Amino acid sequence: MTINHARRAFLGGRRDTGAYLPRMPWAVEGFTTVCQRCSDCVEACQERILVTGDGGYPKVDFARAGCTFCGACAAACGYGALDPGLAHPWSLKARVGESCLSMRGITCRACGDACTERALRFQLQTGGRAVPVVNESICNGCGSCIATCPIQVIQLEEAA
Numbered sequence: 653m654t655i656n657h658a659r660r661a662f663l664g665g666r667r668d669t670g671a672y673l674p675r676m677p678w679a680v681e682g683f684t685t686v687c688q689r690c691s692d693c694v695e696a697c698q699e700r701i702l703v704t705g706d707g708g709y710p711k712v713d714f715a716r717a718g719c720t721f722c723g724a725c726a727a728a729c730g731y732g733a734l735d736p737g738l739a740h741p742w743s744l745k746a747r748v749g750e751s752c753l754s755m756r757g758i759t760c761r762a763c764g765d766a767c768t769e770r771a772l773r774f775q776l777q778t779g780g781r782a783v784p785v786v787n788e789s790i791c792n793g794c795g796s797c798i799a800t801c802p803i804q805v806i807q808l809e810e811a812a
């Protein structure tokens with residue numbers, strides 16, 4: 653499988669500026685200052701989607717699966733880097749890239765099938781094609797659609 657390094661960098665929370673962007677649910681402001689890189693959250697995640705990333709900071713690897721928002725990672729954090737008291741774990745939303753198979757006329761419904769929130773629905777276009785459309789008011793950024801995409805064109809981005 654070809655690895656899209658730009659996408660991997662995005663999911664890892666690192667941009668070209670080198671600044672670390674927290675990609676942990678319930679990450680507090682100034683996460684990198686508060687986090688002690690103890691990896692207790694990584695060990696606590698039953699979904700095994702948390703990995704130790706660059707610099708020893710935890711991050712979510714959506715290529716493995718989506719987050720269930722069970723809260724085990726936040727409960728395990730003894731340093732206050734993850735705050736389950738926040739109103740939302742994060743404001744990430746799924747975005748489907750233009751190279752999506754369905755957008756190119758090749759039938760694929762993998763992402764829609766993976767979305768238990770029913771935030772990712774297929775809309776019929778003229779000519780008979782059906783393309784995925786994310787309803788941002790429903791999408792919770794769980795990332796479950798990411799791992800199921802056979803060509804890895806779905807990313808999570810901050811809500812507009």
Ligand code: SF4
Pocket residue numbers: 677696697698699700701702712718719720721722723724725726
């Ligand atoms: S909320 Fe649960 S599933 Fe999501 S990263 Fe934390 S421990 Fe893993």
Ligand code: SF4
Pocket residue numbers: 686687688689690691692693694709710728729730731732733734
């Ligand atoms: S448990 Fe808290 S302090 Fe430890 S690595 Fe995870 S976020 Fe950082």
Ligand code: SF4
Pocket residue numbers: 718745746766767768769770771772786790791792793794795796797798
């Ligand atoms: S991130 Fe989760 S809720 Fe949003 S479209 Fe993907 S599977 Fe559905």
